[in-house]
Amino acid sequence: MSRAVQDAAPPLPAGEKVTSLPAKKKQPYPFWLGGVAATIAASITHPLDLTKVRLQASGDKRMIASIQKTVRTAGFLGLFDGITGTWMRQMSYSVCRFWAYDESKKLIGADNKSPAWKLALAGSMAGGIAGLVGNPGEIVMVRLQGDFAKPPEKRFNYKHCFDALFRMVKEEGVSSLGRGVGPNVFRAILMNASQLASYDFFKAELLKTPYFDDNIYCHFTASFAAGTVATTVCSPADVLKSRIMNASGPGSNSTMAVIRQSFANEGPMFMFKGWVPAWSRLQPTTILIFLTFEQLKNLVDWKRGTQKTPEL
Template identity: 45%
Template sequence: MQSADMAQTSPKESSVTSAAATAAAAASAKPKILEKKKALPQKQISYPFWFGGTASSLAACVTHPLDLVKVRLQLRSGDAPRNMSGTFIHIVRKQGPLGLYNGLTASLLRQMTYSTVRFGVYEDLKSRFTHEGTVKPSLPLLIGLSTFSGFLGGISGNAADVTNVRMQQDTALPAARRRHYKHGLDGMFRMLREEGPRSWFRGVWPNSTRAALMNASQLASYDSFKAWLMTYTPLGDTTTTHFASSLLAGFVATTICSPVDVIKSRVMSAHDEQGILHLLRTIYAKEGAAWMFKGWVPAFLRLGPQTICTFLFLEAHRKAYRQFKGIES
């Protein structure tokens, strides 16, 4: 009897034991699977070199009126409006809404040279210093890489930048001093023909210094803010993260670059050449230390949206590229 009972109950007991063993095995295997996933190196994605240039060009189309107002305020003279809203109204009254886009062709030409180089070189160098799945570049290294790439970008885009500043300021000048450039390329070649090759490198040192500071404060801070938000918040690699990171990067970049930006605009718009030290003495004597942050508000209102738009467009480029190539994020 006892053996018969054991024979009758053994299938149940064996099935329970088997289920328990399976559950225990699954529970013990789960952490191992997770560990393996964590240990798997992430593949470094190499994006096209020109993504930064096209993203910046799209952003320039959105923010060009703000850039125009910033330059006008930095170079204002006489009875020109002293604030951002007054400058906007003044431009629209004198030239109509299209007046807010004076110099757009030069601005696009600048982005396709300056921004293509600064983004392309930075991303290439960053990928060389990133060991897949193990080591990410430190903040000091990111600052160094972005400073170098920004300096190269400033040199490559200087001629277009000079043209951009001149076209933005042209209609605010007396009729006798206007240059009447038709578009960005016309301005560059007229400068070469009328003023010689040196005109393409006018203000190249303050411009390249500003570009280096801009890149270091914008790209390195964006990558750092983005990594921090993805690590310490549940946001993940989302549009919200990109927006917040680019907004903070725009604030940092505006503050750091403001003094050099003012000097760059004044050197490039001048009709006669003068040394930077002489220019600094003149500005300080007339305006005091406040000159360093002249036009900061319109600069931030322009650079903040410009930074946000640039990185949102850039991340959209990357997402579309991954989808097209069938690469998982």
């Protein structure tokens, strides 16, 4: 305490000690903050996600050729086909996974500085919940994005995400909303265990070094590493999910049937089909998600008065 403050402070009664005020517990961030960040990021990278899904569904190999084909036949706006499906998916799946991740960490007594296995466990728990809740939105997104890659007679021709959802229930029954739920939940578990958990892990490790502070440079580096890990870990389940959800014939949506047919036609490396476009899409998406998420948290702190200005 400075001398000026000491002089200004009134004298304490004899025998009474100076006690510091208890630190105010920080309020939790809004549960939907991560979902908003993911929606913003997915909107920006939608053309890459669209190309990845079409490559996985069609078996084509050339990313640039697929993009050129889309632009040539549907114009530049064709790169944003199915954007409403992306929004529906993010506002169901991503809102749920960020919320469930925080709740799972509380449940198992973990925080952002916990060992990697604890963070991965919390991510896996969150992924299982979010994969189940977000499955209808996932199907809608995949179908809207993959429709153009099909022959005209096999297309769904949905107008937007709500049209897709209503027509699926009307034409295929409520059970169609659970199509591919197994691979989707499995992929969601892998994604959240690898993406959310590895971001927290890499960020904590970087902050232990003298080279990084809690700013945009640290967030970028941690999210770059998390995106590469997540792409590699999730590729097999991602390919299976896309192929099963795009199937429309009776019996064609069996996981084992898709695996057998894909192995026979393309060999075991089919599980990494579209890895480059998947990495090209997931990497910037992961970076954008966490950079946006961190800035949204700064904005909330600034609005609450716990931070003077939203800092990078």
